[in-house]
Amino acid sequence: MDEPATSTAPPAVETPARRPLPTGRVRIGVVGAGNVADLNVAGYLDHPRCDVVAVCDVDAELAGAAARRWDVAKVYADFDDLLDDDDVDAVEVLTPTHLHHAHVLAALRAGKHVSVQKPLANSVPEARELARVAAESGLVLRVSECFRHYPPLERARELVEGGAIGRVVGVRIKTVVGQTDSAFQAGLRLEGYGWRLDGRSPGGHLFDDMAHKYAMALWLPGLDVVSVQAVVRRRDLYFEPCVALFEYEDPDVLGVMDVHFAPGMWLRSKYYGADELFEVQGDEGVLWVTRATGELLDVPPVVLYQGRDNVCRTVAEADVESDWGEGFRRSSAHFVDALLDGTEPAMTAGEAVRALQLCFAVYQASATRLPVDPRSISGPVTAEGWPEP
Numbered sequence: 001m002d003e004p005a006t007s008t009a010p011p012a013v014e015t016p017a018r019r020p021l022p023t024g025r026v027r028i029g030v031v032g033a034g035n036v037a038d039l040n041v042a043g044y045l046d047h048p049r050c051d052v053v054a055v056c057d058v059d060a061e062l063a064g065a066a067a068r069r070w071d072v073a074k075v076y077a078d079f080d081d082l083l084d085d086d087d088v089d090a091v092e093v094l095t096p097t098h099l100h101h102a103h104v105l106a107a108l109r110a111g112k113h114v115s116v117q118k119p120l121a122n123s124v125p126e127a128r129e130l131a132r133v134a135a136e137s138g139l140v141l142r143v144s145e146c147f148r149h150y151p152p153l154e155r156a157r158e159l160v161e162g163g164a165i166g167r168v169v170g171v172r173i174k175t176v177v178g179q180t181d182s183a184f185q186a187g188l189r190l191e192g193y194g195w196r197l198d199g200r201s202p203g204g205h206l207f208d209d210m211a212h213k214y215a216m217a218l219w220l221p222g223l224d225v226v227s228v229q230a231v232v233r234r235r236d237l238y239f240e241p242c243v244a245l246f247e248y249e250d251p252d253v254l255g256v257m258d259v260h261f262a263p264g265m266w267l268r269s270k271y272y273g274a275d276e277l278f279e280v281q282g283d284e285g286v287l288w289v290t291r292a293t294g295e296l297l298d299v300p301p302v303v304l305y306q307g308r309d310n311v312c313r314t315v316a317e318a319d320v321e322s323d324w325g326e327g328f329r330r331s332s333a334h335f336v337d338a339l340l341d342g343t344e345p346a347m348t349a350g351e352a353v354r355a356l357q358l359c360f361a362v363y364q365a366s367a368t369r370l371p372v373d374p375r376s377i378s379g380p381v382t383a384e385g386w387p388e389p
């Protein structure tokens with residue numbers, strides 16, 4: 001008799017069936033009460049159909065302080081204890097990125113819906129595994145992408161979809177990092193940065209903060225990127241000035257992403273010392289989102305120029321809410337609404353995988369100085385010269 005073939009397939013994942021939510025409300029447990037937690041949790045605390053019922057952090061002081069600020073009764077030091085809590089329907093994962101894979105997996109296996117901060121995981125295989133486990137379990141897994149819910153960018157996408165600039169032919173996303181004396185920045189704990197600077201991360205700023213911009217490069221035109229060319233430099237700490245060129249699946253569409261480090265430049269910002277400028281070029285017009293994290297330009301947050309049939313006009317949308325924190329608030333509210341309405345919340349795990357592939361394609365294209373198809377990135381990638389794990 002033939003020996004049975006040895007299976008190389010991963011073991012079947014045991015996940016409980018989707019648990020019904022209690023009527024009309026979502027009970028959230030938060031894991032990670034670090035630097036970004038207040039921004040994320042604000043939208044849950046404000047939501048009329050949501051209760052933040054538990055908080056967990058290995059740092060008992062941080063967990064206790066967050067519980068007091070948010071008026072949360074249950075405080076855990078061990079994530080497994082939060083996952084054992086039947087009063088928690090969904091988990092907001094705000095731990096360091098290298099822990100997302102383990103924490104999201106554990107939460108899904110405990111039958112909880114999950115919202116996790118970007119980037120979804122440290123590698124494409126890890127991110128794909130999370131997407132697969134979520135799909136098999138029938139639970140919701142979404143990545144909380146605050147730029148996706150930032151009102152000026154939402155408005156830009158609406159204008160693009162509505163044909164306001166004709167057919168998209170180009171996308172430009174500029175990021176500058178400099179100094180700020182914002183109260184937010186001054187309140188950040190330095191300990192929250194260690195894990196970003198060593199082998200616990202597969203790359204620097206292009207992996208961490210730029211996760212947002214890859215997501216926007218894909219979402220604003222609604223097209224996939226099929227080829228990347230890039231030059232990445234290394235500067236102080238983890239900063240990585242970069243110029244990248246994107247070819248989209250529609251050959252008429254080209255994209256540019258540039259990232260600059262300007263340590264002597266003070267930025268007008270209520271948050272981090274960074275600022276962004278987004279431009280979407282159409283064949284009949286162009287639109288700009290003139291800010292995000294910072295507020296460098298004293299102009300309306302959304303500006304549309306239309307030049308159709310020699311009728312030229314500029315529409316400046318000054319009334320769009322442009323506080324960057326609003327993106328977080330709306331992202332959290334969106335997750336609650338989606339769970340209760342049974343709709344799929346943004347950003348999906350599949351979209352997050354594509355954003356990660358784009359990130360790693362930038363690193364790989366710079367290392368090889370050759371074009372890279374992001375869809376070919378299926379294994380782990382570490383930025384050139386970056387510390388090994």
Ligand SMILES: NC(=O)c1ccc[n+]([C@@H]2O[C@H](COP(=O)([O-])OP(=O)(O)OC[C@H]3O[C@@H](n4cnc5c(N)ncnc54)[C@H](O)[C@@H]3O)[C@@H](O)[C@H]2O)c1
Nearest residue numbers: 032033034035036056057058059094095096097117118192
């Ligand atoms: N959307 C954005 O603009 C934005 C901004 C900052 C951070 N982030 C993301 O949010 C996440 C957290 O970033 P941060 O800056 O708040 O980092 P942080 O280090 O300040 O916070 C992480 C917290 O997790 C806690 N923690 C670590 N291991 C734990 C464990 N096993 N169980 C429970 N708690 C644990 C830490 O004690 C810490 O308080 C990261 O994935 C980061 O990429 C997103």
